[in-house]
Amino acid sequence: MPYISNRGDAGSRLWIVMERPFSSDVDKGFLCSGGMGNALDKMLREAGVSLNDCYVTCRRPNTDAPNAVSNVEGALSQYQPPFILAMNEIGNVFLPELRAKKDPEEYKGQLQKNAGSLLISPNLHYPHYMMPFYGPDRCMADWTERNVTTFFDFQKLREELKYYHNHHKLQPLPERVLKFHDMELDELLGYIDQMIASPYVSNDIENPVYRTKDYYPHPGYPILIGLANSPRFGISFRLFRDKPSENRELWKRLEKMYLNVTTIGQNFFNYDSYFYKMLGFSLNLHKIQDTLQRHHILWPELSHKLQFMTRQYTREPYYKDEGHNWSYKYMNNYRRYNCLDACVTYEVWEQQEEEFNARPHLR
Helix, strand or coil: CCECECECCCCCCEEEEECCCCHHHCCCCECCCCHHHHHHHHHHHHCCCCHHHEEEEECCCECCCCCCCCCHHHHHHHHCCCEEEEEHHHHHHHCHHHCCCCCHHHHHHHHHHHCCCCECCCCCCCCCEEEEECCHHHHHHCHHHHHHHHHHHHHHHHHHHHHHHHHCCCCCCCCCEEECCCCCHHHHHHHHHHHHCCCEEEEEEECCCCCCCCCCCCCCCCCEEEEEEECCEEEEEECCCCCHHHHHHHHHHHHHHHHHCEEEECCHHHHHHHHHHHHCCCCCHHHEEEHHHHHHHHCCCCCCCHHHHHHHHCCCCCCHHHHCCCCCCCCHHHHHHHHHHHHHHHHHHHHHHHHHHHCHHHC
């Protein structure tokens, strides 16, 4: 039976799109019918979703003609499912974030970064979220990835489905007010005064590392500071201003904030704090909440990078590549990235607080 049939009702709100069938699907003749399908069903059920509630389709269903391509894009546009799970390499077709230009290994790296993100495909012209994920074949080989996919990504998807059922529309992605333009001193100090009046402020520095022989191994001065007093509002600004008098006013205000307001940071103790001390700022170490160290306590077996915690705790799609390409002449992208880091870190801290409240013995 060379042609493997689709599985489920095409009117389902959740579609799973594969590139090609599993070898275990050949015996029964429909997708996800063998061992890999059972493994995927178990993962979905543990997350509160059922494979029986999904429609599973495939781009290359004919095993005798593996290069023949079915019109999955047309079917998606016809039935307009609001949620799509893009399994393994199928994301390469629908999502520009995952397209490998030269090396297939590059695609694997992009999938690792974007797995679990709520993305939007430019190929589909209706409201939807497409979530790339490693299929059950990879998850069975890597139990950590299996649990992360099940209990973080699929449970996030379950909550999205619940919102859609209750409101009959997609839940909007996080709305954040990010101020990262070149500010006059008065405007900047006004924002910092807002931060000083807040009980908690998320703090993130950006310091490009010098890679030339003349400066290596100098770590580079912090050039940008990102601050956020909620997950929804953040600012990014240059630490060194053009006028020394303005620098003095700015640094005095920052010193006041660091001494009196609880600072939230990612890897703040082992990274940011050293740069602040090098520059002469006073830090109240008793008023620092480090999300990396907190994550070590809550989830010691998992990755502790902000990239992973963004996937675990937030609905913010992967954005860390935005901080890679920048120049001193065009800083807006870098400052936006700095702002977003501060806001996301604050959101991660809030979610960690809920976990500590549920497990007070870990405090």
